[in-house]
Amino acid sequence: MSDFRFHLQKYKHGSKITCPECKRKRCFTRYVDEEGIIEFPDTVGRCDHEHSCGYHYTPKDYFHDYPDKAPKDWKDDNTHIYNKVTKSTIGKEKPKPMEPSLIPYEIVQKSIARFDMNPLHAYLCSIFGKEETKRLFQLYFVGTGHKWGGCTVFWQIDFNGNVRGGKLMGYNRETGHRIKKPTSQVTWAHSELKLQDFHLVQCLFGEYQLRQRPTAIVALVESEKTALIMAHFMPDFVWLATGGMDGCFNEKTMQVLRGRTVVLFPDLGGWDKWQKKTQVLKFICKRVIMSDVIEQQAADEHREAGLDIADFFLMKATSHEILADMIRRNSAVQSLVDKLGLEICDEEESHYVGNLPNLRWKLIQRKKG
Numbered sequence: 001m002s003d004f005r006f007h008l009q010k011y012k013h014g015s016k017i018t019c020p021e022c023k024r025k026r027c028f029t030r031y032v033d034e035e036g037i038i039e040f041p042d043t044v045g046r047c048d049h050e051h052s053c054g055y056h057y058t059p060k061d062y063f064h065d066y067p068d069k070a071p072k073d074w075k076d077d078n079t080h081i082y083n084k085v086t087k088s089t090i091g092k093e094k095p096k097p098m099e100p101s102l103i104p105y106e107i108v109q110k111s112i113a114r115f116d117m118n119p120l121h122a123y124l125c126s127i128f129g130k131e132e133t134k135r136l137f138q139l140y141f142v143g144t145g146h147k148w149g150g151c152t153v154f155w156q157i158d159f160n161g162n163v164r165g166g167k168l169m170g171y172n173r174e175t176g177h178r179i180k181k182p183t184s185q186v187t188w189a190h191s192e193l194k195l196q197d198f199h200l201v202q203c204l205f206g207e208y209q210l211r212q213r214p215t216a217i218v219a220l221v222e223s224e225k226t227a228l229i230m231a232h233f234m235p236d237f238v239w240l241a242t243g244g245m246d247g248c249f250n251e252k253t254m255q256v257l258r259g260r261t262v263v264l265f266p267d268l269g270g271w272d273k274w275q276k277k278t279q280v281l282k283f284i285c286k287r288v289i290m291s292d293v294i295e296q297q298a299a300d301e302h303r304e305a306g307l308d309i310a311d312f313f314l315m316k317a318t319s320h321e322i323l324a325d326m327i328r329r330n331s332a333v334q335s336l337v338d339k340l341g342l343e344i345c346d347e348e349e350s351h352y353v354g355n356l357p358n359l360r361w362k363l364i365q366r367k368k369g
Contacts, residue, residue, distance in 0.1 A: 100201030111143025117150030
């Protein structure tokens with residue numbers, strides 16, 4: 001039971017409806033009355049698409065617009081959107097918190113296959129190459145699902161190695177962008193597996209890495225894809241994701257960051273909300289830093305699109321992208337690479353080959369044997 005009388009409906013399969021503003025399906029969460037007295041219309045709730053839509057019509061707004069619908073003890077100048085539940089708990093045993101349900105690790109293992117039908121894997125291969133993409137997917141235990149003809153599964157594995165859940169998301173294999181139209185392609189593994197009475201308690205995406213790297217600085221982002229990409233560009237950090245602007249960013253989940261130095265990288269448009277959320281962390285973490293690196297560089301179109309730190313890093317073409325572009329322009333480049341047995345490598349390991357010193361990508365001869 002919620003501590004508040006009026007609150008957003010807890011998620012269960014089929015509970016989300018079409019947003020009255022942006023008209024996208026299964027992205028709108030309604031408000032409910034814990035006491036079961038007031039039944040709000042389907043316009044009272046919040047859209048999941050905070051950046052592109054932003055619709056949020058609260059019970060306070062509803063009672064202001066329709067005062068005859070408000071409870072007798074409601075005050076319009078109430079500073080709280082929600083009223084505390086007034087039901088008496090005297091003589092009642094305090095309910096024990098439910099333990100999180102877990103997904104067998106065997107299911108995770110089975111999903112780590114068929115990357116040919118994984119759209120995000122295809123996109124990242126075009127950016128980083130097959131070997132680096134394989135390393136990143138292995139690092140985060142990213143799997144493949146059959147939903148929508150092929151999707152990406154972001155498994156949430158906690159500090160102790162327990163699989164709390166898996167988020168299935170659809171991506172465009174050419175652009176790497178999430179598929180949101182005609183409907184948003186996102187669901188949960190336990191729903192697709194039809195696991196009965198499953199109690200989802202989310203953890204940070206990539207959380208188990210904290211045990212493996214106890215002294216590393218933690219970088220916190222919203223998107224799982226962003227954590228994956230930034231683990232390539234800035235591997236000295238442990239990149240973790242909350243799964244959205246709010247996601248699992250709460251005091252209970254953040255306890256796993258106790259004693260750590262944490263740097264927050266909110267998406268454009270999320271600065272103010274995450275700035276407030278640092279209050280949750282300041283008594284848990286050793287040090288908390290809000291990075292404004294993309295806020296300082298962002299143009300108006302970047303803010304409108306709600307870009308994140310990974311988007312800025314990807315604005316500069318990688319070596320693999322440059323090579324792929326050259327091959328598209330001249331197929332003889334691929335023949336040169338194949339005949340000489342060459343591969344792309346880090347700059348400090350490289351040397352110039354033939355008449356190619358002006359390229360931003362480097363080639364090194366493959367080791368034999």
